Amino acid sequence: MSDHAVVELDRVRFAYGEADVLRDVSFTVRRGQITAIMGGSGSGKTTLLRLIGGQLQASAGHVRVDGEDVGSLGETALYRLRRKLGMLFQFGALFTDLSVFENVAFPLRERTGLPESIIRDLVLMKLQAVGLRGAAQLMPSELSGGMARRVALARAIALDPLLMLYDEPFTGLDPISLSVTGKLIRELNDALGGASIIVTHDVAESLAIVDQVVFLADGVIVAQGSPDEVRASDHPFVRQFINGETDGPVPFHKPAVPFGVELGLEGARG
Numbered sequence: 001m002s003d004h005a006v007v008e009l010d011r012v013r014f015a016y017g018e019a020d021v022l023r024d025v026s027f028t029v030r031r032g033q034i035t036a037i038m039g040g041s042g043s044g045k046t047t048l049l050r051l052i053g054g055q056l057q058a059s060a061g062h063v064r065v066d067g068e069d070v071g072s073l074g075e076t077a078l079y080r081l082r083r084k085l086g087m088l089f090q091f092g093a094l095f096t097d098l099s100v101f102e103n104v105a106f107p108l109r110e111r112t113g114l115p116e117s118i119i120r121d122l123v124l125m126k127l128q129a130v131g132l133r134g135a136a137q138l139m140p141s142e143l144s145g146g147m148a149r150r151v152a153l154a155r156a157i158a159l160d161p162l163l164m165l166y167d168e169p170f171t172g173l174d175p176i177s178l179s180v181t182g183k184l185i186r187e188l189n190d191a192l193g194g195a196s197i198i199v200t201h202d203v204a205e206s207l208a209i210v211d212q213v214v215f216l217a218d219g220v221i222v223a224q225g226s227p228d229e230v231r232a233s234d235h236p237f238v239r240q241f242i243n244g245e246t247d248g249p250v251p252f253h254k255p256a257v258p259f260g261v262e263l264g265l266e267g268a269r270g
């Protein structure tokens with residue numbers, strides 16, 4: 001069913017302490033879709049991923065993944081649900097003492113009882129999908145940053161996740177690796193038949209590959225829709241973000257005491 005909801009957030013609220021970090025957040029991610037979560041620093045993007053992965057629980061509302069209410073699951077059920085998730089984090093480092101092949105084989109050995117011959121075929125298939133079958137015997141120290149990211153991607157999809165979660169997948173990549181990674185995320189999403197969520201600051205790259213954008217500012221959704229709809233948004237936060245303006249509702253300068261006072265100049269005058 002093409003419109004099957006893989007992730008559903010229903011009026012989600014979350015607070016670490018007193019102050020709400022997320023308020024009334026609702027959106028749906030369907031099979032086949034890639035959703036980008038964008039917003040300034042501290043707007044609640046990573047918190048949202050942690051709620052979906054079950055590392056945090058909503059203070060109110062519901063987070064459903066593959067139809068299950070993540071917040072109400074016991075440990076065993078949560079573990080089972082997490083097996084359907086693949087995660088690629090910015091600094092999701094490879095095991096430096098294992099070859100590329102062994103890195104990708106790791107989750108298969110850890111989580112399945114598959115015989116070695118099948119593990120080998122699956123690893124080579126995943127490496128082929130990211131264009132690095134020829135690098136199977138290399139060590140991580142022999143890879144460029146872009147290649148290492150692709151191996152981490154092959155490892156993240158080793159168990160054919162229903163939902164891929166990416167936290168800043170483009171950070172630190174040169175322009176070519178960046179566009180290769182973007183295309184791969186799209187291709188793998190379509191090949192796996194599940195869904196993906198990307199937390200990202202990279203506007204151009206992500207708008208080019210995603211189906212839906214959820215734009216957060218201060219813990220609330222201020223724009224949501226297709227890349228074209230978000231591009232057309234007249235919300236000042238969104239305009240500043242999309243046009244890459246240094247100043248706008250999000251100030252370039254973090255509020256501080258006046259510079260003269262901090263340097264002791266104005267204090268000396270008084």
Ligand SMILES: Nc1ncnc2c1ncn2[C@@H]1O[C@H](COP(=O)(O)OP(=O)(O)OP(=O)(O)O)[C@@H](O)[C@H]1O
Pocket residue numbers: 016017021039040041042043044045046047048
């Ligand atoms: N463990 C924590 N305890 C208390 N407050 C936290 C904790 N983690 C995050 N916060 C606060 O919650 C808010 C949202 O944080 P979050 O990391 O989700 O933002 P973000 O949008 O991912 O930011 P960035 O783009 O900088 O990574 C921030 O104000 C942050 O200071």
